[in-house]
Amino acid sequence: MTLDNIFEELKSRLFMPDVARFYGLENNRSGFAACPFHPDKTPSLKIYEAHYHCFGCGAHGDVTDFVARLFRISQYDAAVKLNADFGLHLTNQRTVPMQQSVSPEVAYRNWLHSAERILNEYLNMLCRWQMEYAPKTPDEKLHPHFVESLTKMEQYRYLYDRIRFGTDAEKRRLYLTEHETLKKLAERTKQLTVARSAPKRKAI
Template identity: 45%
Template sequence: MTWFELIKQVVRVPEAAAYYGLQVSRNSMACCPFHDDRHPSMKLNERYFYCFGCGATGDVIDLVARLFGLSSYEAAKKLTHDFGIDPDNPPAAIALPKPERPLLRAYRQEEVRCLRVLCDYLHLLESWKVQYTPKTPEDVLDDRFVEACQMLD
């Protein structure tokens, strides 16, 4: 296990965000520090973060690097120091495999399925917008063209 992997195993994104001053809600949302955010738009998952406002994303090392303007190496050093991680003597619990929670696995599978359905729908709408575009202003609008125009935004 590399030093970076060790840090990512030990320090969770919400834990680091709270430690460095972000207000993390019970549903693991926070105001994004990377843009002018008045309402929480950053989701802090266990292993990564994602801002629905500005698109910032990454793991715990990326979060600390962006928060403090550091390189990945410097951010890893900061996390090591702040969270008391000793790369030469990792905690024994890290060596044990983490049990996969069945409900979490089911949720992730459903999330992937939903994203696939949404992506398929997006591609269908893009296709309809091109395929059913009226050729002249007098042509009757096809329902699929209308739906594509309304739903693509």
């Protein structure tokens, strides 16, 4: 099993709340726990199903990141630890199917480029919507595009920043975790662009 496969496998088999609990974090009813990565009086670490995010110090990641950070060990050692602690018995015996014609490294690089482009396009669209669909009067019903521009902007800007400026390890994990999201986003953006009647803007 390659490294990427191990991280992927761990993510699909382990839920973040279980992992957090296993290593001693107690979350309150709204899914927040005291963050072990910074002095945290009010629980500010939110535990989601597949990742955690600290609203205090910005710590963020999946199950492997969590263990790596908590025990100050490498990603690989964290994967080994999770494998052992949760008795998953993942081994490196599994054969990796050879279905790709390009090398995994090239596929990854290509994905990074397209992900950046897709996100950029989508974020530009959201910016436009925020102006074009802004309600003209206080009691006008909000246009779905306007609502989307407000609710999605931060999330996707964050993803965009991580894809552009994240560490290599972080980007490789995004490659595993955000593959579907980006694919759907590309399809959606394409449909919306086609549907848009106004003349196409010049790509920068």
